[in-house]
Amino acid sequence: MEYGSVAFEAVTATIKILFLVLGFLMPLASLLTWAERRQSAMMQDRLGPNRANIGPIKAWGITHFLADALKFIFKEDYVPGKAHKFFFMWAPIMAMAPALIVAAIIPFGPALCWGQLTEKIADGVCAQPVPLQIARLDIGLLFYFAISSLAVYGATLAGWASHNKWAMMGGLRASSQMMSYEVTMGMAVLGAFLVYGSLELGEIVSKQAQVLSIDSFTSSWGIFLQPLGFVLFLTAAIAETKRTPFDIPEGEPEIIGYFVEYSGMRFGMFFLGEFLEIITSSAIMISLFFGGWHWGASVDGFLAAHLPNWLFVLAMFGLWTVKIVVFCMFQLLIRWSLPRFRSDQLMRLGWQRLLPISIANVVVTALIILMAQSWK
Amino acid sequence: MAVGVKVVNRPGSLSQQMFLPAIAEGLGVTFRHFMKNFFGNVTGNRAKTDIATIEYPEQKKAYPERFRGLHRLMLRDDGQVRCVACMMCPTVCPAHCITIVAEEAPDGSIEKRPAIFEIDELRCVVCGLCAEACPCDAIRMDTSEHAHPTYRRVDAILDKQELMSRGTASSAVQGGVGGFWREKVASAPQTPPSGDVAPLGPPPGATPMADLNRK
Numbered sequence: 332m333e334y335g336s337v338a339f340e341a342v343t344a345t346i347k348i349l350f351l352v353l354g355f356l357m358p359l360a361s362l363l364t365w366a367e368r369r370q371s372a373m374m375q376d377r378l379g380p381n382r383a384n385i386g387p388i389k390a391w392g393i394t395h396f397l398a399d400a401l402k403f404i405f406k407e408d409y410v411p412g413k414a415h416k417f418f419f420m421w422a423p424i425m426a427m428a429p430a431l432i433v434a435a436i437i438p439f440g441p442a443l444c445w446g447q448l449t450e451k452i453a454d455g456v457c458a459q460p461v462p463l464q465i466a467r468l469d470i471g472l473l474f475y476f477a478i479s480s481l482a483v484y485g486a487t488l489a490g491w492a493s494h495n496k497w498a499m500m501g502g503l504r505a506s507s508q509m510m511s512y513e514v515t516m517g518m519a520v521l522g523a524f525l526v527y528g529s530l531e532l533g534e535i536v537s538k539q540a541q542v543l544s545i546d547s548f549t550s551s552w553g554i555f556l557q558p559l560g561f562v563l564f565l566t567a568a569i570a571e572t573k574r575t576p577f578d579i580p581e582g583e584p585e586i587i588g589y590f591v592e593y594s595g596m597r598f599g600m601f602f603l604g605e606f607l608e609i610i611t612s613s614a615i616m617i618s619l620f621f622g623g624w625h626w627g628a629s630v631d632g633f634l635a636a637h638l639p640n641w642l643f644v645l646a647m648f649g650l651w652t653v654k655i656v657v658f659c660m661f662q663l664l665i666r667w668s669l670p671r672f673r674s675d676q677l678m679r680l681g682w683q684r685l686l687p688i689s690i691a692n693v694v695v696t697a698l699i700i701l702m703a704q705s706w707k
Numbered sequence: 708m709a710v711g712v713k714v715v716n717r718p719g720s721l722s723q724q725m726f727l728p729a730i731a732e733g734l735g736v737t738f739r740h741f742m743k744n745f746f747g748n749v750t751g752n753r754a755k756t757d758i759a760t761i762e763y764p765e766q767k768k769a770y771p772e773r774f775r776g777l778h779r780l781m782l783r784d785d786g787q788v789r790c791v792a793c794m795m796c797p798t799v800c801p802a803h804c805i806t807i808v809a810e811e812a813p814d815g816s817i818e819k820r821p822a823i824f825e826i827d828e829l830r831c832v833v834c835g836l837c838a839e840a841c842p843c844d845a846i847r848m849d850t851s852e853h854a855h856p857t858y859r860r861v862d863a864i865l866d867k868q869e870l871m872s873r874g875t876a877s878s879a880v881q882g883g884v885g886g887f888w889r890e891k892v893a894s895a896p897q898t899p900p901s902g903d904v905a906p907l908g909p910p911p912g913a914t915p916m917a918d919l920n921r922k
Contacts, residue, residue, distance in 0.1 A: 370741060373740070373741045373744040373745050373748070373758075374737040374738075374740050374741045374744075375740070376740060376744060376756075376757040376758055376759050377758065377759070377760050378748075378758055378760040378762070562727070664734055664737060664738060664741070665730075665734065667737060668730075668733045668734050668736075668737040669730060669733065
């Protein structure tokens with residue numbers, strides 16, 4: 332198999348997809364279902380689920396996610412009599428699939444040097460690179476927006492197809508909320524596009540090689556270039572994942588939400604889809620604002636000079652995973668700290684506060700870039 | 708407007724309207740709790756954490772001294788049941804959960820004893836009237852045990868043997884084989900008999916019911 336041939340591309344892409352979905356996203360999302368309950372318990376001075384075990388192996392109850400999956404599988408798969416069977420069946424898939432699809436554009440490590448896997452490549456110049464990114468799309472983040480906005484169909488369809496008033500309310504709330512916050516989300520990253528001059532995530536990540544550099548300021552992490560953009564994007568991303576403080580589509584004490592009629596593994600798919608969205612939105616945020624897999628030029632350079640290429644890539648992937656886990660835990664922290672917005676407050680915040688601020692952020696960023704260019 | 712709407716104009720500074728300082732403060736509180744509990748729990752140093760959870764089957768909280776638990780039948784010094792089948796407890800029982808069938812005791816000074824003594828723990832409302840009504844400290848509810856879960860209803864009906872298996876010798880004075888009761892008071896041990904099987908009974912140092920009876 333020759334480097335660069337179609338067969339090579341197809342095989343590497345398949346391996347990357349299998350690795351990312353089966354080896355990273357699904358296990359991490361499953362673990363997050365346990366981590367969320369355990370972390371929230373610790374925050375509230377409780378212990379949380381710590382009992383599931385396989386024989387003597389207990390490991391703080393980490394196998395709870397297996398027990399949950401087993402329970403979901405063996406639960407009755409109930410479909411309400413007046414539900415629209417077809418859409419009722421497809422809604423969970425529609426809710427979960429987008430979160431998996433958007434993972435295609437996430438760069439999760441430095442490029443593997445094909446043919447030089449066991450050599451130390453200090454200067455980073457690679458003859459035959461295999462980028463650790465499933466698809467290098469030039470439209471990049473537009474793909475993310477296009478696909479992630481499809482997730483709203485899952486929620487809305489679930490609400491409509493259930494033939495249940497409360498589910499319907501949840502679906503309506505979900506659609507209005509997600510459409511409103513998509514606008515802010517898109518506007519929030521426009522500033523980052525202007526700064527890095529690209530939409531492609533791999534390109535954006537490669538431009539954040541330094542953590543914070545005074546000499547070449549534009550090669551710093553996005554958080555220093557676009558702090559306001561990050562706050563706006565984070566807010567909108569949490570609203571997109573429909574989690575507290577933006578969980579009015581679920582709103583357990585009032586309407587339970589669009590998945591009120593779902594049970595068993597179908598509910599499990601909504602549940603898992605939510606956590607997948609947390610992971611992918613964390614990955615997008617890290618790629619845009621926290622340097623992707625970069626940990627600063629000194630760390631990257633040291634590891635690249637002292638480790639063979641395959642081990643270097645593995646180490647950087649591991650360090651990237653650390654960033655992802657920290658971000659996911661931060662999102663869980665927010666979810667268990669803040670109260671829920673009311674529906675009208677949510678709309679006011681989205682349209683009257685966040686949107687004008689995000690537009691102002693774009694304008695100010697553009698002006699500064701224009702001034703900096705004309706100064707030279 | 709048909710429905711009265713009261714507009715509450717909440718004043719607030721810019722930092723209040725931005726939510727961000729308050730959010731940061733709130734996240735700080737929860738994060739502090741998380742870190743303290745997480746590291747205390749991982750290092751096994753539970754005492755340093757704020758965790759209030761009692762891991763029930765392994766850890767049990769001591770019940771108050773007067774907690775009414777599972778019944779038990781107390782024993783005489785020679786191991787016989789103290790009950791004289793006077794029928795006070797089934798009479799007073801509001802739930803009709805006590806069944807006693809009396810028989811003649813071989814010891815002539817006792818006259819009666821229960822041939823069958825059954826308590827249906829499913830019917831019992833745990834009011835404690837039986838123990839209060841008992842004239843000879845034969846039935847007690849001081850085991851601090853809950854009614855045990857069973858797979859069959861019939862297993863929740865405790866028979867005489869079962870009730871006596873939790874029983875201990877009572878130091879309260881009663882007739883029957885042995886010395887005259889006045890001498891028995893004088894020679895009775897000042898401490899209650901050891902070997903009390905109740906795992907979560909009253910804490911040491913508490914006045915046992917037997918001592919209260921003697922006053």
